[in-house]
Amino acid sequence: MLTLGCETRRDPAAYRWDGMRRGDTRSQPKIVFQCTLTGWGEFEKGSRRWRVGEGEAFLTVLPSRHVYYLPQESDGWTFFWFNTGHPYVVERLSVVCERHGPVLPVSLDSRLVARSLELFEKTCGQLFDDGFAEEEALLGWMVELERHALDTAHPKSRRESMIESLRAYTLENLHRSFGIEELAARHGLSRSHYSHYFQRATGLAPAACVLDIRLTEVRRRLRESSRPLKEIAAETGFADANHLCKAFRRLYQISPGAYRKLAGA
Incomplete structure (x- = not known):
């Protein structure tokens, strides 16, 4: 599920990895995360070098197509x-690579490094009760890495x-x-400029954010009342109950009626 290590490299001739020559990874893609403790190396992808x-x-x-090495x-x-070759982790973290690029600032006193060291120690010491606990720890680390990448690209404040x-x-x-x-118009911007500005700052499309806010209110009303869907739709800015149902099902993969039953309203 996870292989790991901690190394010091001093011979440039002995340390160079080509991302297209790493054994049989085509049938089972993998994710590599490597965090510098001291010194430095280089990572190249396409025409860029970090x-x-x-x-x-x-x-x-x-x-x-990348290489990393000791220059x-x-x-x-x-x-x-x-x-790790865990399929779900590879899928999720591949998106992080695409959105944020291959190199991230990672302070050694960050939550991500603390979570990484915890995972490192438990894996090396075989301190997990079972495979489920090991997978839970790996998924927790993955989420922390996703959070770190988002916070770095879009400062929280x-x-x-x-x-x-x-x-x-x-x-x-x-x-x-x-x-x-x-x-x-509230910000004195054109539609396209505002959309780009909002997405750069938050990582979200403004229309998707508005819809999420509306549907959060719909869910609250479904949980807290037995009022007809037609009334809830009118109160939350949807054209009618049918419009609300389509939007709700598209986002949550469940109908408003089924959600209300599960919530016990």
């Missing part, structure tokens, strides 16, 4: 690494401020439908 020093890590998929100019590179502003406006106008143009 220096991966202390406080940085790289995340990459095997197989893919002649480096005095050494000390790092720890994880390698800015992201939360923009989402909270949008949430407040949506709740104030929950009973009516409004478009992205209206949101953009």
